[in-house]
Amino acid sequence: MSDAERDTPATPPAADQAPAEAVPNGLAPHELTPPASAAGTAARSALLLGTFTLIFTALMALTFEATREPIRASVEARRLELIAQVLPQGDYDNALLTDIVQLPTLPALGIAGPVTLHRARRGADPVALVFEAQAPDGYSGTIRLLIALRADGTLGGVRVVAHKETPGLGDYIDPAKDRAAPKWIAQFAGRDTAQADNWTVRKDGGDFAYMTGATISPRAVVRAAGRAVAAIAPAREALFGLPTGASAGEVFK
Amino acid sequence: MNLEERTAYGDIGRKGLWENNTALVQLLGLCPLLAVSNTLVNAVSLALATVLVMALASGAVAALRTLIPYEIRIPVFILIIAALVTCLDLAFNAWLHELYLVLGIFIPLIVTNCIVLARVEAFAAKNSPLAAAWDGAAMGVGLLWVLALLGGARELIGAGTLFSGIDMIIPGAQALKVLGDDYPGLLIAILPPGAFILLGLLIAARNAWVARAAAARPAAPHAPVDTASA
Numbered sequence: 001m002s003d004a005e006r007d008t009p010a011t012p013p014a015a016d017q018a019p020a021e022a023v024p025n026g027l028a029p030h031e032l033t034p035p036a037s038a039a040g041t042a043a044r045s046a047l048l049l050g051t052f053t054l055i056f057t058a059l060m061a062l063t064f065e066a067t068r069e070p071i072r073a074s075v076e077a078r079r080l081e082l083i084a085q086v087l088p089q090g091d092y093d094n095a096l097l098t099d100i101v102q103l104p105t106l107p108a109l110g111i112a113g114p115v116t117l118h119r120a121r122r123g124a125d126p127v128a129l130v131f132e133a134q135a136p137d138g139y140s141g142t143i144r145l146l147i148a149l150r151a152d153g154t155l156g157g158v159r160v161v162a163h164k165e166t167p168g169l170g171d172y173i174d175p176a177k178d179r180a181a182p183k184w185i186a187q188f189a190g191r192d193t194a195q196a197d198n199w200t201v202r203k204d205g206g207d208f209a210y211m212t213g214a215t216i217s218p219r220a221v222v223r224a225a226g227r228a229v230a231a232i233a234p235a236r237e238a239l240f241g242l243p244t245g246a247s248a249g250e251v252f253k
Numbered sequence: 254m255n256l257e258e259r260t261a262y263g264d265i266g267r268k269g270l271w272e273n274n275t276a277l278v279q280l281l282g283l284c285p286l287l288a289v290s291n292t293l294v295n296a297v298s299l300a301l302a303t304v305l306v307m308a309l310a311s312g313a314v315a316a317l318r319t320l321i322p323y324e325i326r327i328p329v330f331i332l333i334i335a336a337l338v339t340c341l342d343l344a345f346n347a348w349l350h351e352l353y354l355v356l357g358i359f360i361p362l363i364v365t366n367c368i369v370l371a372r373v374e375a376f377a378a379k380n381s382p383l384a385a386a387w388d389g390a391a392m393g394v395g396l397l398w399v400l401a402l403l404g405g406a407r408e409l410i411g412a413g414t415l416f417s418g419i420d421m422i423i424p425g426a427q428a429l430k431v432l433g434d435d436y437p438g439l440l441i442a443i444l445p446p447g448a449f450i451l452l453g454l455l456i457a458a459r460n461a462w463v464a465r466a467a468a469a470r471p472a473a474p475h476a477p478v479d480t481a482s483a
Binding site (some may be wrong): 049167 | 291317320321322324325328329332333335336339340343344346347348350351354411438440443444
């Protein structure tokens with residue numbers, strides 16, 4: 001095939017073979033006459049552009065309104081689903097998403113800015129604290145973690161929420177990508193947070209298994225989880241005692 | 254629809270699917286093509302979204318073409334495309350939330366996919382809404398089948414599976430483990446270089462096919478004469 005056969009956007013042969021109503025340059029015949037003044041053309045263009053903007057903005061606004069409730073429900077369901085991976089839904093009976101306190105910016109969590117901490121309860125008894133933390137030193141960027149800390153001081157579990165680790169190498173920290181059984185991330189469940197000294201991979205003298213050839217990602221996850229629970233665990237009783245929606249700044253003074 | 258029109262519509266379809274294929278011939282809009290074609294489901298989902306946007310945008314522009322002043326046609330085209338993509342983005346977020354999280358920035362980026370604006374400017378601005386929508390859909394489906402092939406091949410070679418992530422669209426559906434549990438995987442196929450290598454092979458295969466068809470033509474007198482290359 002010759003290059004001439006290809007229709008580049010600039011000179012489409014399609015225009016010749018187009019069905020009946022083809023009009024050159026997108027102009028209807030009546031628009032070619034009369035020759036309007038420059039100011040008239042500009043005013044007309046501005047008016048038409050404004051009208052088009054209004055119509056299509058209205059279309060977007062309507063769609064936004066129609067999708068607002070489903071989107072809110074999807075985000076909430078997704079969040080509960082994530083939390084369910086570190087804390088079974090049967091373990092608590094309160095409204096986890098609204099029973100929150102605001103943590104101040106803590107270096108141990110690795111997140112710049114306040115963090116929302118969810119409190120799970122069963123009746124009046126505290127069950128677990130659920131919060132996010134970040135590992136700044138992944139192989140390629142930060143790794144976001146979701147951590148459940150049980151009221152008795154053991155870990156409910158850790159999950160990787162977002163990461164950019166190399167597919168097929170370091171991404172086994174994400175259980176969806178982990179081919180091993182049991183999953184690597186499962187070794188966090190049930191750990192006693194009192195022994196925070198050993199929170200690194202075995203290569204560095206810690207307690208955590210890893211896969212040879214990809215040490216950086218698991219090391220980052222284990223250390224970040226260790227730092228986070230070491231900061232939160234001693235304060236857990238005080239955190240459960242705060243009123244809903246309160247700031248936990250005083251607890252960490 | 255008379256014979257002439259039917260031929261014209263057939264021509265539009267043939268051009269979109271094969272002769273001027275977006276991904277293999279025009280090589281337009283490759284950024285999302287290469288970025289999300291790491292699994293079959295991702296590739297087909299984004300391609301379907303693109304088909305929808307192209308058909309709707311082309312149809313809308315063609316319907317409004319007599320109202321759009323020539324001087325400001327590009328801003329108006331972009332406005333129409335961006336509005337349609339925004340609506341689609343919101344719809345994905347609301348009803349296909351898991352998939353929305355996977356495709357992420359690539360849905361809004363359909364706005365900047367030059368193939369959409371190219372078809373609007375080159376075809377939709379000069380033709381009837383029906384022909385324009387058909388042209389947009391045909392060009393989009395041309396992208397879709399290449400993307401599906403690329404995504405399927407990358408997933409199969411890279412991970413040994415097909416349809417992984419199908420549960421994001423049909424809850425409870427399972428991926429096919431085509432090459433079994435023991436398949437070690439080939440990382441490069443999933444990483445970006447795999448997309449370039451496989452796309453190169455696909456383009457080469459198409460060129461070889463076209464060259465062979467051209468060489469075989471004189472020997473077959475009953476084959477339709479291609480007037481364009483004569």
